[in-house]
Amino acid sequence: MWDVWVRIFHWVLVLALIVSFYTMKTEGYPLMFPVDWHARAGYTVLGLLLFRWLWGLFGSRHARFLNFLRSPLESWRYLWLFLRNRAPSYAGHNPLGGWTVMIMMLSLTLQAGSGLFLHDDILFEAPLYGSVSDATTKLLTTLHHYNGNFLLGLIGLHIVAVVVHRIKGEKLVGAMFTGRKHLISEPVDGPGSNAVQWRAAVMLVLAAALVTWLWTS
Numbered sequence: 001m002w003d004v005w006v007r008i009f010h011w012v013l014v015l016a017l018i019v020s021f022y023t024m025k026t027e028g029y030p031l032m033f034p035v036d037w038h039a040r041a042g043y044t045v046l047g048l049l050l051f052r053w054l055w056g057l058f059g060s061r062h063a064r065f066l067n068f069l070r071s072p073l074e075s076w077r078y079l080w081l082f083l084r085n086r087a088p089s090y091a092g093h094n095p096l097g098g099w100t101v102m103i104m105m106l107s108l109t110l111q112a113g114s115g116l117f118l119h120d121d122i123l124f125e126a127p128l129y130g131s132v133s134d135a136t137t138k139l140l141t142t143l144h145h146y147n148g149n150f151l152l153g154l155i156g157l158h159i160v161a162v163v164v165h166r167i168k169g170e171k172l173v174g175a176m177f178t179g180r181k182h183l184i185s186e187p188v189d190g191p192g193s194n195a196v197q198w199r200a201a202v203m204l205v206l207a208a209a210l211v212t213w214l215w216t217s
């Protein structure tokens with residue numbers, strides 16, 4: 001049910017975020033990266049996000065936001081049933097997972113987007129640094145700091161949720177590698193579907209163009 005693009009998006013995103021946080025949140029031991037590598041990892045995240053936002057609108061069934069963003073009532077109902085081990089099966093994201101993904105996407109976009117306006121007080125200036133007032137730059141720097149910590153919290157929660165599902169018998173991680181999920185009952189959100197591949201090609205070209213432009217700017 002996870003098409004190949006969602007899977008590639010996920011694992012490249014994980015790698016890029018490891019580099020982003022490693023370069024800023026550690027003392028640089030054992031590997032020391034200059035801030036340029038922090039920025040490059042962030043540019044890669046921006047390319048991934050551009051692809052995923054478009055794929056969430058025009059991609060395969062379980063990649064589409066409208067398919068996995070459920071009403072608050074349905075999300076509460078899902079939680080209630082989940083805690084009583086009576087939750088229905090979903091092939092794609094369950095209602096709570098769906099909202100977590102949306103919040104992560106927004107937080108990631110804010111993080112990588114705000115980075116474009118920053119500087120590091122030494123030599124590095126991001127491509128859009130200087131295009132807004134000093135007060136706005138300050139605000140974006142503060143946002144980059146607090147949202148970075150918020151993002152770390154979300155990632156922690158995400159990993160805990162995956163472990164809880166595993167304890168309850170749902171193996172989700174394998175599905176993010178293979179695209180196949182073993183369900184105990186018929187999924188309420190229907191089976192997976194293929195998307196038109198030329199759309200993926202167009203979105204990939206756009207995302208690659210953005211990353212190339214940022215890496216070389």
Ligand code: HEM
Nearest residue numbers: 006010013014017092093094097101104155162172173176
């Ligand atoms: C930097 C850390 C991570 C980030 C930012 C992240 C982000 C995401 C995002 C955005 C999705 C939604 C995928 C989509 O619909 O395109 C997702 C799904 C998923 N992630 Fe992660 N992830 C991270 C780490 C991990 C790790 C370490 C694991 C494995 C232990 C994992 C397992 C999964 C699984 C199984 C799903 C699918 C959940 C479902 O079936 O509804 N993630 N993740």
Ligand code: HEM
Nearest residue numbers: 020024039042043045111112115116118119120126145148
């Ligand atoms: C999702 C991607 C990104 C993540 C997770 C991330 C995360 C972080 C974190 C955690 C910090 C340390 C902030 C602090 O604790 O004060 C930081 C600082 C910084 N980031 Fe990012 N960042 C991302 C994208 C970017 C991008 C795209 C750029 C620029 C092109 C950028 C430029 C900077 C700069 C210049 C600093 C240093 C700010 C200072 O010295 O006050 N970041 N980032």
